[in-house]
Amino acid sequence: MNNATAERHAHIFKALMHPVRLQILDLLRSDEQCVCHLEAQLGQRQAYVSQQLAVLRKAGLISDRRDGLNSYYRIAHPEVLTMLDTVRAIIGGDESPETSLAIDCPCPRCSPVREPMLFKKAHAKARRREGLRTYAKNVAP
Amino acid sequence: MNNATAERHAHIFKALMHPVRLQILDLLRSDEQCVCHLEAQLGQRQAYVSQQLAVLRKAGLISDRRDGLNSYYRIAHPEVLTMLDTVRAIIGGDESPETSLAIDCPCPRCSPVREPMLFKKAHAKARRREGLRTYAKNVAP
DNA sequence: ATAGTATATGCCTTTTTTTGCATATACCCA
DNA sequence: TGGGTATATGCAAAAAAAGGCATATACTAT
Structure with a gap:
């Protein structure tokens, strides 16, 4: 394996070396x-999730x-x-108990067909309930 | 995938995110x-290679x-x-032209059955010829 | 246009890796 | 034991990544 090839392989692994990105x-x-x-599923703030998505996206x-x-994001390469799965085989995997938190995600995919405005208001309310961003200019710590 | 599992997976990928380690x-x-x-094959200094080997070893x-x-080092998990191979499939692999530099490596596996002392002297000579460490206390740059 | 929402990005600080260097350790042989 | 060799490790400076925060962008509905 020559040097340039190794670099390109390493770029992929760099994108994968982060726990949150793996969860994504x-x-x-x-x-x-x-x-x-x-x-909602990760319990992370929006900007943080977008940053991790950007890393994965730039890695292709x-x-x-x-x-x-x-x-909407999706896997670009099923590989x-x-x-x-291969890594799970290496570390001797527990069968991934799936931390599906059953958080009621307000996105149209999770909560389909609502009245547009009703959806929006319910959405904001749900977000406040979860302690997420409330779109106020400055949120007190 | 829960957080602890993601961490363990990430540890493996961290060990793999380095081009020299991938070449190894x-x-x-x-x-x-x-x-x-x-x-000899990597054209890297001994201490550097040992450091990278240590990372791979600690990752298991x-x-x-x-x-x-x-x-002698060997792959612990064929996975x-x-x-x-999977990464190569993702990045659309050239078929790895194998940078086998054909450096005459002086180790007993590459150059077997020599007289012990003859081996040693030839070994040192070969290393000097390759510009590698000569075991002098301080090598001039 | 205006207001509101979902997502993206830039900047900055903190933490982690990398990498070079010196030196330590382990082993062989005379 | 002593000298030489193969490999390992500790340390510190440099480079890179992580993470927090503010704000920008893109879109929607009124």
């Missing part, structure tokens, strides 16, 4: 998801699609999931 | 190799065996090679 990929296993869904591991206000 | 693993594909062999990806003066 795992959440994208079966289907594409919007950012707000990932935000995920691709995105815009639909109205929402961005990535193969790698996750 | 590739060199160990077919058989175990001694450090001096890796040193390789194991070592001592035989006299030489330490690691599967991962390398």
Whole structure:
């Protein structure tokens, strides 16, 4: 393996070396998801999730699609999931008890067909309930 | 995938995110190799190679065996090679033209059955010829 | 246009890796 | 034991990544 090839391989592994990014990929296993869904499932703030998504996107591991206000991300190369499975084989995997927190995610994919405005207000309310960003200019610590 | 599991997976990927470490693993594909062999093939200094080997060893990806003066390293989990192949599939692999530099490595595995002392002197001579460490206290730059 | 929402990005500080160097350790042989 | 060799490790400076925060962008509905 020559040096240039090794560098390109390393770039992929660099994108995978972060626990949150691995969790994101795992959440994208079966289907594409919007950012707000990932935000809710991971319990991380929006900007943070977007940053990790950007790393994965720049590495070419995920691709995105815009639909109205929402961005949907999906696995660009199914081989990535193969790698996750292979690593689990190495570390002697527990069968991944799936931390599906059953958080009621307000995205249209999770809570489909609502009245547009009703959806929005319910959305904001749900976000406040979860302690997430409330869109005020400055949130007191 | 819960947080603790993601951390353990990330540890493996961290060990793999370095080009030299990937090259080392590739060199160990077919058989175990001694450090001096890796040193020659990679064109890196001994301490540097040992450091990278230590990272891979602590991650549990390789194991070592001592035989006299030489330490031989080998892949601990063949799944690691599967991962390398999978990554190559993702980045659209050239078929790895194998930078086998044909450096005449002086280790007993590459240059077997010599008279012990003759081997040693030839060894040192070969190393000097290759511009590697000469065991003088301070090598002039 | 205006207001509101989902997502993205830039900047800065803290933490982690990298990497070079010196030196330590382990082993062999005379 | 003593000298020489193969490999390992500790340390510190340099480079890179992580993470927090403010704000920018893109879109939607009124």
